[in-house]
Amino acid sequence: MQGFRDQFGHLQCGVYGVGGTVGPLIATSLVRRGLHWSIFYIIPLAIATLCLPGSGWAFWGYERIPLSTQQQSRKNYISKPTLFGNIFIFAYQGAEVAISGWVVSFLVSYRGGDLTKVGYVTAGFWGGITFGRFLLSYVSSMIGERIFVFAITAGTLVLQLLVWFVPSVIGNSIAIGNSIAVALAGVLLGPIYPAATGILVRLIPKQMQVSSFSFIAGVGSSGGAFVPFLTGLLAQHAGTWVLHPICISLFVAMEVSWFLLSEKHKSTE
Template sequence: MASPFVATQFVEFQRWSFSYLISLGIAVLNTLFLVFVLRFRTQDDCLAEIGQAPPEKISSNDSKYKQIFRLCAVNILAAFILIYVGVEVTIGGWIVTYIADVRAGGSSSGYILFGFFGGLMLGRIALLWLNKAVGERTILFIYILLAVGLELVMWLVPSLIGNAVAIAFVGLFLGPIYPIAMNHAGRILPQYLLTGCISWIAGFGQAGSALIPFLTGLLASREGIKSMQPMHVSAIKVILLVTMMGLMFGLWAIVPNHPRKID
């Protein structure tokens, strides 16, 4: 939430690239905190410290990597998270340009990101009760559909304030998706492989933060910044963000709902 305020201030400086020093400092602090808390201990050591028995391991001649990559659910979830991260980063990066150029938001357009990232944070906390009441698997479909609908609102409603409210609610509904997916992974994947599975899902997913914005940039450079949103109804063309959300919907539909044994 604080990043849009900091980044917007740096935009007005001649040496705006110094903003990366803040990112570097936060990354270093985060690494130091992780080292201090985990102290290079294994998963079994951490579980033993809190009084939990380590997960039962299944004997196999295959390496852990081969066992992980043979799990269909892992690869589906990795693709799902890749698209999700790409959509989140694309919205966070390109919405400022869209608001500034299309909605004449001016140099203060960066502050709209406060609403988006604030929505991400709030959604992961305030919607916990709704996730439990409806069911995590079902509610995720609803969140994706709501996010798609709000993207359409941003295109169809030529209002700066309306777009700012819409992007905040997009963040609100996208926020719970990542933790829901990871929580689901913890239920359906073998516990003794869970650390490696989560690492692969999260690591592969981060590639989306480069891939989807790159594709969006290609579209924007060819069609203009309005290609970020659905184009005119007569063209019946769905833009990249909505298409990616549709892929998320389809991938989530085929994610297994129950644990499956390794062959």
Template sequence: MQNAVSVPSRRLSIWLSFFGFMLVGISSGVSGPILPSLGAYYHVGDATIGLLLLVSPFAYFLSSLSSGLLIEKFGLRWLLLLGTVIFALGFAGFGLRLPFLWLFGARLCIGLGSGIIETGFNIYISTQPRQETLLNNLHAFFGVGSLLGPLLVSALLTLLWGWNITYLFLVVLCLPLALGLGPLFSVPANIQDTQRDEPARKEGIFGATLKLPVVWIATLFLLVYVGVETCAGSWGYTFLLNERAQSPLIAGWIVSGYWLGLTLGRFFLQRQAERMGISSTVLVYICLICIVLSALLAWLVPSGISAALAFCLMGLGVAPLYPLTVAIMPKLVPSHLAASAISLLISISIIGLGVFPWLAGLLAQAVGIWTLMPFIILLTLAMIILWRVLARHIASPA
């Protein structure tokens, strides 16, 4: 039971989770700025380098999808430790500057490791008291890592230490995470009980999870959310250059404001909502409306100042949606299916990283980049409909 874990041990485990998410964020943040150095060292073009970027999402999908089953077999602590070791091996491949073809294996390890770490810590934090606030903080630390990653790369390159030193530094950062998962990490009793009880069940966990309609509704919601977040972050720069005639420097700062708004929103919005007595269900509605209004502002008001305000507000709007969706899953499904439901939720949502930005790019090429904001509005309206269905299940869980 939850109170069987001492408060200091639980706090250390939570902070270890935050550190793990920040490490995954740093990994994500360094990948873009380091690509030019990678291409120059191996004498390959952007198209070839781009193939490397396709490997990690595929590996992330596989590891996230299977995490629920692996937790059942090996336990949460050992799965997270395995993910951390695989993660570090991927960094080591780049740090040691292995032959280029070997880097595909290294990227595979990075994707597998990050998928296990993110899914595992999401499952862990979802079992804690006040999980809505903690999950927002957890994902905020990913944002902190994403902001620190480019700074780390630029600092090391400025010192002329070589691009591979960044990855060796990440290997070193994996060590305290791996060591901490031994003596410091406390697995809640409800997860341990699930691991002991489930082998005796007649029906497979994954099969039972797939039969729950509420899981698929939440998965669709998160899938579309990932599309909204990624479209705004990836195509926003082009929108600002071509539609709002901003300089590259200003456009870059405005997009950074979007990511900063997302990070700060995850730290503060849920906490402020609790103080004001606003439920998580209502907070999601407020955030979805905020996304629609900010997209309308960026679309209809041809001003650089309004665009900057719109992107900051959009970042705040999208901030709590992912962690709150993860947080509600244990309330919507039987306890023994919670880990499997979360792993399914996270794994399928990664598809949104590729599908929706691709569709946005097709629209931009065929009609114009101005279609970005109407496209985001359309996706957000779909999210409002899906959340309305989820809200009914939250009000009257099965």
């Protein structure tokens, strides 16, 4: 049963990456055809409208959580796995969305990229995430999530430094060089979320998992909103290069919180 849950989690996260890959391709295609970029939002609005009835049907008979369980949930929020899980996922989703949203602006401003072409870099990033989640997630279960996440987070940090300081990774082609570096960063970032979830499932007691994972997911989503906003705020005054030190700081925070989070898991293995 545990193996099935792990495989389903990998599949779910991989499908999320597929959407992240297809979206930028569609948006870039619209821009190249002379359409205003805001037209793109009609597509996710239509998809969300179609999904709404299905979501209502799926949870129609879901039982309401008893009040006593809700009160107990508040205590779960201050448990060690939940607290450090919040920090880790906040930093992870913040870096993920910030890179996706701002790397194109950085390439246009500091690498002389063509807006109609570098938009595909974002698709490459999400394609890397999808590839990593479908394939590398299984590697993490073989060598252990703890060491795996340490290693790939460090690798992502190195690739972030390459994009920041090296104009081109291959030859003189900015498009090819930066696309490969950003896509590789996506490959390494991809399996982190499923691997972290695997550790958290083992650390958080079963009766606490619904409330704790809901809280962690909520805090993580706020990271995906706050960090890109902060990046944009600072970019107005200093330039879009601020994306890189922000993401590097988040990767360091991920390493520290992961050490504190998975330390207990290591002692119980």
